[in-house]
Amino acid sequence: MTMADLEQTAARTENEQPLYRVAGVTRTYAQKGRIVKALMGVDLDIMPGEFVTIQGPTGGGKSTLLQLLGALDTPSTGSLLLDGRELASASAKELGRIRAEEIGFVFQGFNLIPTLTATQNVDMALEPLGVDRAQRRTRVAEALAHVGLDDRGDHLPTELSGGQQQRVAIARAIVKRPRVLLADEPTGNLDESMRDEILTLLESLCSEGITIIVVTHDSAVAQRATRRLRLAKGVVQDITK
């Protein structure tokens, strides 16, 4: 990102309410008979349109925080607001609806369904939304075109490279037009050139207004973000310089 981009983002966020407001969030769980404290009082605001990376050592709570932000899990204590709605006390059904409509996920292992083509994999994200068939076809085609795979819609995942599979996964995440895209090590399984392709794509989506939150070990990825967080021993630090 250029300095101009950063200044533009900073100016925009000053006038907006945070997309996420995390206050005093803890998350503990039992593992092999002992209590694991994954998050210990996280306080964090994330503004709409930010490109945030979360770094930190393995076991530091990065994925746990991403799952809380993605409404896949709920905090043990504390408050987690998404656009003013409390996720900590939301029902499973409500969390499912939020995931279906507002959150896109991208995984390190792509998590595509191996028996379905690229088009069908992307289409799966529209299944819970009740979009009619014609509109679905249009939106899926647009999403695949957006990631540069409009000519690979009929291919099975096994017929695509790692970078292409990740782009299909991103298409699946954006086809629902989410407010936030959460990515857990999205470039972890890719070589350097493919990593740059994916990061460029994420930057492009961010510039379109989608909030991007990426968990990564890779400093090269973090360098592309507008805001960098470090999570260690369950505590968040802002390390943006």
Next chain:
Amino acid sequence: MYGTYLRRELAGRKKQTVIVAIGLAIAIALVIVVNALTAGVRDAQAQALASVYGVGTDLTVTGAAVEPGQGEGPRFDFDADAGESDGETTTLAQSALRTDFLRGTLDSSVLDTVAATDGVAAASGALSLTNSTFSGEVPSGGFAQQDGEQPAAPEEGQSPPEGGQGSGGGSFGVDSFSVLGIDPAATSVGPLASAEVTDGRGFDGDDAEAFVALVDSTYAGTNEIAVGDTIDVAGSDVEVVGILGSTSDSADTAANVYLPLRTAQTLAGVDDVISTVYVQADSAASIDAVQSALADELPDATVTSQSELASTVSGSLSSATALITNLGAWLSAIVLAVAVLLSVLLTLSGVGRRTREFGTLKAIGWSNGRVVRQVAGESMVQGLIGGAVGLVLGIAGIVLINVLRPTVAASGAGQGVGPGGMGGGPTGGGAVFQSQPAADIVLQAPFTPWVLVAAVGLAVLGGLVAGAFGGWRAARLSPAEALRSVA
């Protein structure tokens, strides 16, 4: 998308789909074939009983069984000057008509008693007899006693022994056939209810005391008897006026020869007696009550229901019944249970392998219900495939059975007397014989539509049970935990 995903998943896991479908198909085919065979055996039993008791007979009333040692078999008594002698051998021939020596007879008034009982719609009486004909040559001075032993009576299915020849010996044989004396007017219930005249005529009111006979078509064919011929019954010439065939193409009629009841009584030299009363109840619901009432009215007689009669059917039909109702039913139940269990286990295993996939679906917003529907749908389609294949296999099995037309032998224990004979013995001596009617019945496996529908329903149910377990497991998955799965 639901259908596409379902189809792609089943096609992508061909091995599991094929194993589950084959397991269910075998189970369903077994259920169909065993049910068809059960129905076939039931029909065969009904045929066996109908051939003896007539169609529509609900109960029979017979004389009490003779106490062991009390029955006396047929005897042939010859005067010293009987037959024609050439000095060395004497040619003898004698025909005798006798009642079943193992079971007592009933006075004809029993028929009136039965007919007057509440719940009885129709009743007819019959007299079961055996005509035995002794013919051959014996030494004019009698047999030289060899070892003092009497010839043994032939057992069921054995050929009658022939008289020996040798020093002081003779040569003779004994032929016998079963005779049933029937009321010429009674055709709605009784042995004639399951028979039809195939040649000549049946009995009419004028035949009550006439020396006329109807002959079973199989017996007539074997012995080359035709309408207009005369046959020897108890030494009297009886004219054959008709040939009787069974209404079933797989069983003979109840006896070899039918006589009007009065004629049979006259020729047998018995009083106004009958062996059996065939009873038709006015409704299926009243059979038990009628049986109880008759047992009370006729304490010395034996009252038997159709279900009890069914248990008297012996031979390979009895073995087939036991085999199918016991082994067949258990086998199909066990195979069905194993197939459903296999289906459940494979579905659970499949859900286990797809943990991350379901976690991903939940992450992109799929509800638990949608995931459960997907898993259940896949299992149900596997069940449907199994059911369809099982239906084809089952129908093929039924067709094969009906093409092969296996036969089972059915014997009515203690009822009637069939063709048989006895061996020679000392002049003037007596011998005992016993034989029972045995008929080969073609085992048919009928199509029963509701069984076919139920069988497919069972397969779908099996798929649904597997899908319910698999769906339950998938629904319990926490999306966060599922995504952490490395499976």
